[in-house]
Amino acid sequence: MGVLEIIKSQSLTYEQKVNLLAQAAENTVQVLNVPERTRQYFAQKVIDDLGEGAAPYRPRYILPDYKRFLENGSEFLQLNPPQDLDEALNALLILYRHVPSITTFPVYLGSLDELIEPYTEGVSDEELKKKLRLFLTYIDRTITDSFCHANLGPRETRTGRIILELERELQHAVPNLTLIYDPEVTSDDFLQEALYTSLFCANPAICNHVVNRGTYSVGYGVASCYNVLPLGGGGFTLSRVILARAARLATSIDDFFERVLPDVLTAMAEYMNERIRFIVEESGFFASSFLVNEGLIHSDRFVGMFGFVGLAEATNILLEGTGKRYGHDPEADDLAERIMMALDEFVDKFPALYSPLTGGRFMLHAQVGLSDDVGITPGVRIPVGEEPENLADQLRHAARFQRLITTGCSDIYPMETTARNNPQAMVDIVKGAVDLGVRYLAFYEENSDLVRITGYLVKRSEMEKYRNEQAVLQNTTRFGVDAFAVNKGAERKVRGV
Amino acid sequence: MTSAPINRIIPHSLVDGPGNRTAIFLQGCNLRCLYCHNPETQQLCRHCGLCVPECPAGALRMVGEQVVWDEARCAGCDTCISLCPHSSSPKVKYMTAAEVFAAVEGNIPFIRGLTVSGGECTLYPGFLTELFRLAQAQGLSCLLDTNGMVELAQFPALMDVCDGVMLDVKAWDVEVHSALTGSGNEPVKRNLRFLAEAGKIAELRVVCLPGEVDAEAVIQGIKDTIGSQVSRIRLKLIKFRKYGVRGRLAESESPAEEYMQALKAQAEALGFQDVVIR
Numbered sequence: 001m002g003v004l005e006i007i008k009s010q011s012l013t014y015e016q017k018v019n020l021l022a023q024a025a026e027n028t029v030q031v032l033n034v035p036e037r038t039r040q041y042f043a044q045k046v047i048d049d050l051g052e053g054a055a056p057y058r059p060r061y062i063l064p065d066y067k068r069f070l071e072n073g074s075e076f077l078q079l080n081p082p083q084d085l086d087e088a089l090n091a092l093l094i095l096y097r098h099v100p101s102i103t104t105f106p107v108y109l110g111s112l113d114e115l116i117e118p119y120t121e122g123v124s125d126e127e128l129k130k131k132l133r134l135f136l137t138y139i140d141r142t143i144t145d146s147f148c149h150a151n152l153g154p155r156e157t158r159t160g161r162i163i164l165e166l167e168r169e170l171q172h173a174v175p176n177l178t179l180i181y182d183p184e185v186t187s188d189d190f191l192q193e194a195l196y197t198s199l200f201c202a203n204p205a206i207c208n209h210v211v212n213r214g215t216y217s218v219g220y221g222v223a224s225c226y227n228v229l230p231l232g233g234g235g236f237t238l239s240r241v242i243l244a245r246a247a248r249l250a251t252s253i254d255d256f257f258e259r260v261l262p263d264v265l266t267a268m269a270e271y272m273n274e275r276i277r278f279i280v281e282e283s284g285f286f287a288s289s290f291l292v293n294e295g296l297i298h299s300d301r302f303v304g305m306f307g308f309v310g311l312a313e314a315t316n317i318l319l320e321g322t323g324k325r326y327g328h329d330p331e332a333d334d335l336a337e338r339i340m341m342a343l344d345e346f347v348d349k350f351p352a353l354y355s356p357l358t359g360g361r362f363m364l365h366a367q368v369g370l371s372d373d374v375g376i377t378p379g380v381r382i383p384v385g386e387e388p389e390n391l392a393d394q395l396r397h398a399a400r401f402q403r404l405i406t407t408g409c410s411d412i413y414p415m416e417t418t419a420r421n422n423p424q425a426m427v428d429i430v431k432g433a434v435d436l437g438v439r440y441l442a443f444y445e446e447n448s449d450l451v452r453i454t455g456y457l458v459k460r461s462e463m464e465k466y467r468n469e470q471a472v473l474q475n476t477t478r479f480g481v482d483a484f485a486v487n488k489g490a491e492r493k494v495r496g497v
Numbered sequence: 498m499t500s501a502p503i504n505r506i507i508p509h510s511l512v513d514g515p516g517n518r519t520a521i522f523l524q525g526c527n528l529r530c531l532y533c534h535n536p537e538t539q540q541l542c543r544h545c546g547l548c549v550p551e552c553p554a555g556a557l558r559m560v561g562e563q564v565v566w567d568e569a570r571c572a573g574c575d576t577c578i579s580l581c582p583h584s585s586s587p588k589v590k591y592m593t594a595a596e597v598f599a600a601v602e603g604n605i606p607f608i609r610g611l612t613v614s615g616g617e618c619t620l621y622p623g624f625l626t627e628l629f630r631l632a633q634a635q636g637l638s639c640l641l642d643t644n645g646m647v648e649l650a651q652f653p654a655l656m657d658v659c660d661g662v663m664l665d666v667k668a669w670d671v672e673v674h675s676a677l678t679g680s681g682n683e684p685v686k687r688n689l690r691f692l693a694e695a696g697k698i699a700e701l702r703v704v705c706l707p708g709e710v711d712a713e714a715v716i717q718g719i720k721d722t723i724g725s726q727v728s729r730i731r732l733k734l735i736k737f738r739k740y741g742v743r744g745r746l747a748e749s750e751s752p753a754e755e756y757m758q759a760l761k762a763q764a765e766a767l768g769f770q771d772v773v774i775r
Contacts, residue, residue, distance in 0.1 A: 425509075428609045
């Protein structure tokens, strides 16, 4: 969109215009050193940086240590440590306003139940519900971008239960919610309540704590589109390789592994290092942000997210002519696993700048796509329309291919409405999946107004408004309109009987 | 090992008992309910061959005197079922308990158990006993879904490996039951008493359709038979729905929500504590 086009648009809100104009301004300067070969891969759309901008002036994703903030208050924000529920909720809302990210909105709001629960002693259920309703409504109406994510659990708390009740009632797209599920800690009852809730408002999704908890020594949060990132840090940058297009550059399977993939991955990794170098050394972010000065984030807790999409199509392209399909034939899945091993091996060896937390390595991320990714399936998912007949096969496949993805992957399962009558069945499915090592699962009810596009939530009714060229509150509705169509979201296999 | 005619196996069913379960539907029934919503499960195939030339996918053929179904070719259009004058289906496979269990096993660990339904599954007690033994050995719970016309007290070995029975009580007055199903209901009442004493009732169900079903009498009759046990047993009041129904009730409307609520209130007044309307 050109600058004047942004200014004159009648389907953008004022806030959306300001953000797009900021992006346009950023893109007028060229500060990154990008070699010719890399530019060529960008032009061929083999790799891209998800439009992160030409001069990064903040890390892509930031996960402040909200617990520390509540304990200490903030000198910069002139806030004393909160003493009661009102002060705690108010303090959080104030800090959210000041947490930068690639979207300009906070992508991580913290573990809401654990943060708020200590302030609820002596507060009645009714009163707590009213205050949380206002808190959540403020978030939904002012953080107008559903890449914003909050966490619940793993422990069951009164605050957690009331938030789930409110979610069913409020039908908010923001924040995206994840229940951190630990079979040792989370009660079956709380898991069931969470899954039941997801059949009314597509929230929360389920994160398998058992397989994710060892990712970082400092703990993790789930941010934006289910990115598993270090607490008190975050993600510097996220670039991605479109494996399907890389496969098209290869003349054979051997050529893909020996020549194409190493070259493409090296180009992308060097590009990511260049972005990280600029953020850390030149942007001044870590030298000036009060979040750093007050110990809410630490520059040594950020990681580079090494994204990829279209494992399914890459596999199918490399096996063209054999009729073997990803997700169905053992030979195809074995080849796909070889690609995963190659990605893992690459990030294990390539030195990532300023990433001490991960031993100087990038972290694999199953990216979920952009709205112009026609015919390219997110991450390691099986393409829509080709899902195995039996849900057990799809979940086993997810467990196998999510194994090496440390910093975010998921699959989405629309459920028949009847599932609401038997949420225990959802508990059984999730427990089985967690047992097998599935890292992250998301459900929604087939006719739900709130639908999960790729990782974020959008309302079908809002998309309809946007299609009719009306301005809509949530920024992400714009992305959702195309992405839901491109991802064939409406054609996903509905599970249940 | 004993074989049984299998109409269908649903790997993950959300509607056949608590939790996620694999549901197995056996072919053949000893009742002819007017409101049956899967009448094609009532009878075994007579191999008359009427469906064979009508199959658009060419998935049916006569081999000697037998209709043979080619599963790989079948498009699942159900033309054969809609044409069958005998309330049957050519798409039924005879499978041993081990073969059926092999199909169930792949769904572990996502299921908590299996439910066998029909048709009328208790027509095959030997098969059920073998299947449940295999399933229980893998930690799966095993439920029967039955019309109660086969006296389960006759099969102690089956009862030993059965975790619970979901029992239909279709009508209470013998005349009403007979008009609705073609048979009297003395075995159902004896099963109700027997299963209650054995602590094996997983759920009681009544399909409700005023004028055809004496649901009020069913609820009262259950209370009179099993007494205070009603407080511990789920009662499912199912609205009649016309989908799949053939014959006189094919166009009948579902009962009103007020009627269902009144039945629920009646049951709760009698001491039922878990009454659901579906």
